[in-house]
Amino acid sequence: MNTSFIKYHFHLLTILFFTLGAVITCTFNLGYLKPSSELDYFDALGEGGMTLMTLVWIGFILMSRPAGKVTNWLFSGLLLMNISMLLDFIDEFIIYPQNSAWLTAIESLPALVGMVIMSIALYHWYQEQMTINAQLRRTERFYRDHSLTDFITGLYSAKYMKKQIKHQLLYSKKHNKPFTVMMIDIRQFDQFNRQHGHQQGDILLREIGQVITMNIRDQDLACRYASDRFVVLLPNSTTTLAEAFAWHIDNSLANLAFKVGSDPQANYQKITLCSKEFDGSQSDYQVLELMSQQMDSTKKQNNKHHNKRVA
Amino acid sequence: MKGYERYDEVLDAQQVLLSLIDLATQRGAHPDKLLKGTKLFHGDLSKKDLAKNGLTCSANTLLTVIENCSKLVQGNEISFLLGRRYFPSHLGLLGQALMNCRHLGDMLRLCQCFQLDCFPLMNLQLKHFDNNSYLIFQSAVGKLSKNQQTFITEFMLSALLGAIKYRCGILPKLEIHLDYPEVQHIEQYHVHLNMKANITIQFDQQICMVTIASKQLYLPFNDSANSLKAVALEQISQSHPKPYPISFIQQLNSYLSQRLSNKDDLSQECCAQHFGYSSATLKRKLANNQLNYQGVIDAIRSQQAIFQLIICQHSNEKIADALYFNDVSNFRKAFKRWTGMTPNSMREQHCFN
CATH class of the missing domain: 3.30.70.270 (Reverse transcriptase/Diguanylate cyclase domain)
Structure with a gap:
């Protein structure tokens, strides 16, 4: 695998690990584990899969894109979505005490913000692609391969x-x-x-x-x-x-x-x-x-x- | 003297391997992926202690790298580039000797004598007829895959043409018959082999052969020095005695062609006895090269038949007689089996071309 992206996306990777680490420690500190009889494995599987897939997307974005504005937007949008999904996933294993119930209330909020940011990022990506296409236009005609x-x-x-x-x-x-x-x-x-x-x-x-x-x-x-x-x-x-x-x-x-x-x-x-x-x-x-x-x-x-x- | 097998590590191919891998790497392939299946790593190839003794590898290694290369690198230009760089810089002392040959014919003879050093995977055979000379290529290591066959032929042709152009200054008129169907990357043939200019290339011809006017082959070079050639050859023979000068398959081929021309017994037992093996060992050795005994004999006979048919333009009777067939109809049947067409239809096709 090409690992050269680690070097020029080092700060983004640090943010990623720090944020995910913070979310996990925060939730485990606030709540306590559910008894195994109450676990809904089917739900956990679906939510865990979603979390994992968004992580994979973040990986692909970092691997395929150079550092820059559009990459930062894409990364932050996906990261926020990932946080929501992670919270949802951890929810399946942890019960929060009454005074920390706010955490479940706001858990879907980051996803919404993330999606808005992603939309902005995709718009910028489109514009970027138009610029690149203009640069490529004399080397390709109508068809890309x-x-x-x-x-x-x-x-x-x-x-x-x-x-x-x-x-x-x-x-x-x-x-x-x-x-x-x-x-x-x-x-x-x-x-x-x-x-x-x-x-x-x-x-x-x-x-x-x-x-x-x-x-x-x-x-x-x-x-x-x-x-x-x-x-x-x-x-x-x-x-x-x-x-x-x-x-x-x-x-x-x-x-x-x-x-x-x-x-x-x-x-x-x-x-x-x-x-x-x-x-x-x-x-x-x-x-x-x-x-x-x-x-x-x-x-x-x-x-x-x-x-x-x-x- | 014994011939080498596909797995014998006797080829002095470090230079070729390295430049092949360099070329492929410059075109985006990963060196270790190119060496996959060879039990070698890229680091091994350029080690200093190896540079002293030289790395020897087996024909299998070279063939595997060639196969990987054809699969991993797009564009199919590597075989041509490798061939263009081959003479004289990649050949060391032999290159020097080749540079001081009297004429092209002399160079070819040297290539045949030092086959292991210059073209270990293909056998070169020179035939003369009328005023033309015919250089026939044949695999020296048994059956090759389509990729390998194309790659090696392209490499040999571009090395050969490069050498001719280098020594003669210009490319004389050549005619090339290739035994594989027309390739996708025909543009490489246009540019690297001057196809459509003074080189005619025909694909799908059942025989792999370069035709050159004999006069051109023996046109003397003015700047050759016999003494320098002798010194270079002397140095080669002193530097490392080669245990196996040619491959077993090639030995077998030349032995069988000789038997055929003398109309001797071609039975497998007789042949095994000649090489000092049992019949079963011979069979196993051939199987290692994905060949069988009858197949080898058929290949030799088919090649000779095609040559006599399209070049010498002999009649069916004459060819049948020369190839030790009982009658013409047997020959016609066998010919159909080898090439998929009857002798007459091939003759017609050739006249048409």
Whole structure:
């Protein structure tokens, strides 16, 4: 299990244990144990289960969320609900004397407050999610599946792109609107890897992926294809538009001064870029195959061009 | 000389294991989960005292890690990355020797001689016909799972292509036949293996083989130094004598192919006697590799039949005769059993391709 959350939620965990400890000691000090003949085990089981489940929820919230305002709200709401349920549960085993009966009277109050707080927290969570979605919008389209992301770049993988291209093909065929696919390949990435190590290569890929997403529209989608190759889907666009985008991407990547670790030396990358327009008459497999072929012929052309210049 | 078994700890695979685990860890897998089922822990792998003697592991260990890796890591790029890094840095002294070979053919011969050091899990077999050379891959450790087969083949191909590109400067035209169905992660083949460019890859072919023009195989490298190669080889042979150079399964395969080509007796008793085992021991040894005797013979014959059929384009009569069948109809029946199609339909399919 991932235990790193303990470190950055340490104060919340302290509050949790302190509060639960306080509630338990308080109730046991005030009341005395019921004789076993009066116990209603069925009720105790249900209430105990509820207490346990809210505790599990608190655990999941802490594990899945970074520290912050929304997390604090969620935590306090759940904690208050948990206190109510715990009091209810302990009630099954303890009888309070007359002068401490107020405890049973107010036991459901924390739950109400907790639920109100939870609602506020969920509203904030919704807003937070909207912000995150806005940040993600160029890396995903209409459909979220975390199992298809690429671990190195944080973009979606080729598998996701294949699905999206499939949808796009259907759409293009139906509405008779062309779309363009762009492929971007980093030149001499192998050499970079050999020189600076593969870990730095992975970081470079991540940054290049980010630069590409900065240069495309909201409805476009950028994914990592394989190795040092990226693929961009541009719906409702023609080659002319793609060429303009290609120029933008080429320009901004040419100015990306990548630094290896703490070394001040700037590393500039050159890319090979190609794009092709599709009208929906192909299959998704053919699209990617054609793109790979196009990429290869573009590379060969570039090499020829380059050789000529050298000569 | 005896061949090693799957469980014999003879593979000098510390480097490969470590870089495999590093790659998978960088892609979000937990190192100890990758090593699950191997009785090893990640800490064991990088211990200093091991670095002195080198960690030897069994083929089983390597296969288990490969299986875990295919299951735990998404994207299927690890096999390719591992292959790309393999030559020459992961091979130590052998890498040096390989760097100083006269031509590709020389390099392949060295790979075959030092199979335990470079490709312990797969057997490389070189055949020539007309103006082409054919490099046939075959498991050296018995039956592999689908994941393992794909992973190892991808690894070998990308290591091989990487080495060719490194030494020749460019990739020559190659044709690759693969014996598994087309994979989901075809994009990796596009990028890492240059598929659709100057490499043609065909899936679902019943034989795993790389075709290269013989001329290319013997094109001399200008920067090789025979003396350096000799020194490196000398150092290898001095550093640690290897008790088992190749696997038992591979020995069995080459023995049986030889018997087949000489049209000798192929009975199990005869074979067991040759290796100095009883018939029951041989059976048990094969069962350890999830094989049986008839299956091994069938695999050899089917491979030879397919090669003669699609490459040499021999007639059914000629192949039936070469493979020691009594008549053509027997051959046709057996071929159908091995491959699921008749010789003629395979011939047609191949012409169509």
